[in-house]
Amino acid sequence: MPRSFLVKKYFSNKKPNYSELESQTDQRYAVFPQCFPLDDFPTREGDSVVPNYPSVLVWTASALPLSFTAESPSIPSPPGPLDLSSQSSSSSSGEEDDCRTSDPPSPDPADRFQCAHCGKTCSSPAVLSRHQLTHCTASPQTVITTTGATSTSTRAAFHCKHCPKEYNSLGALKMHIRSHTLPCVCTTCGKAFSRPWLLRGHIRTHTGERPFSCPHCNRAFADRSNLRAHLQTHSEVKKYQCGTCSRTFSRMSLLHKHTLSSCCPSV
DNA sequence: CTGGGGATGGGGCCC
DNA sequence: TGGGCCCCATCCCCA
Numbered sequence: 001m002p003r004s005f006l007v008k009k010y011f012s013n014k015k016p017n018y019s020e021l022e023s024q025t026d027q028r029y030a031v032f033p034q035c036f037p038l039d040d041f042p043t044r045e046g047d048s049v050v051p052n053y054p055s056v057l058v059w060t061a062s063a064l065p066l067s068f069t070a071e072s073p074s075i076p077s078p079p080g081p082l083d084l085s086s087q088s089s090s091s092s093s094g095e096e097d098d099c100r101t102s103d104p105p106s107p108d109p110a111d112r113f114q115c116a117h118c119g120k121t122c123s124s125p126a127v128l129s130r131h132q133l134t135h136c137t138a139s140p141q142t143v144i145t146t147t148g149a150t151s152t153s154t155r156a157a158f159h160c161k162h163c164p165k166e167y168n169s170l171g172a173l174k175m176h177i178r179s180h181t182l183p184c185v186c187t188t189c190g191k192a193f194s195r196p197w198l199l200r201g202h203i204r205t206h207t208g209e210r211p212f213s214c215p216h217c218n219r220a221f222a223d224r225s226n227l228r229a230h231l232q233t234h235s236e237v238k239k240y241q242c243g244t245c246s247r248t249f250s251r252m253s254l255l256h257k258h259t260l261s262s263c264c265p266s267v
Numbered sequence: 268c269t270g271g272g273g274a275t276g277g278g279g280c281c282c
Numbered sequence: 283t284g285g286g287c288c289c290c291a292t293c294c295c296c297a
Contacts, residue, residue, distance in 0.1 A: 254269075
């Protein structure tokens with residue numbers, strides 16, 4: 001499915017200040033350092049939980065993100081399934097998905113660290129990551145100006161060789177490349193991630209660590225976003241509102257289901 | 268069927 | 283400029 005969130009959407013002026021949230025134990029960062037082959041993760045104080053939502057933002061269906069009202073056909077989908085969470089998905093489009101599976105990795109390291117483009121076998125994910133960067137290039141791009149005139153090489157376009165995406169800066173491209181190379185590997189299960197904090201969150205699934213506590217009940221969560229969603233269940237007026245029947249939902253996905261249901265099929 | 272939790276991906280922002 | 287974090291978004295699964 002299209003990952004509609006790839007399109008930046010400005011809904012609020014400012015993010016919630018989670019630093020105001022009540023402090024929790026610091027042991028949440030007591031993860032296995034050996035699980036971070038690329039980075040050592042500094043601890044960070046005061047980023048704990050319990051959002052203090054002073055007022056409830058209610059999203060009506062009409063105010064939903066554009067990407068939510070449709071399947072966002074305008075957003076090009078990279079080749080291959082993007083639903084990485086699907087355990088049954090076996091990456092139909094060969095290439096970039098070699099390292100992108102939710103399944104435990106192949107026990108054969110030769111398979112795991114092989115470049116999808118040239119077939120080069122690398123000794124480690126990090127080596128593979130570095131190698132795969134060599135497949136990415138920058139090239140001049142023709143830019144159409146507002147007057148209709150065209151100019152070339154006015155800005156560089158950094159193309160990803162793994163997918164059709166392109167970026168205006170090398171930094172953005174490098175960050176994107178990580179989603180292909182997945183340099184952060186969990187030493188417990190071998191699963192690979194693009195970002196260190198994704199790995200960190202994943203490791204919590206192994207450790208059972210749940211640093212984000214709900215102030216209203218005794219539930220705790222391993223992920224801040226999940227706590228945020230949970231907090232909606234404590235709210236009488238939930239964040240996402242149906243424009244037709246004014247019913248509110250704690251999650252956009254629930255509102256989406258609702259709008260697609262027989263209740264409000266036209267919304 | 269619905270609501271909620273778990274897990275995860277990625278762009279933007281901040282330092 | 284790059285790393286780290288925040289937030290949003292979504293899918294899957296289960297009660």
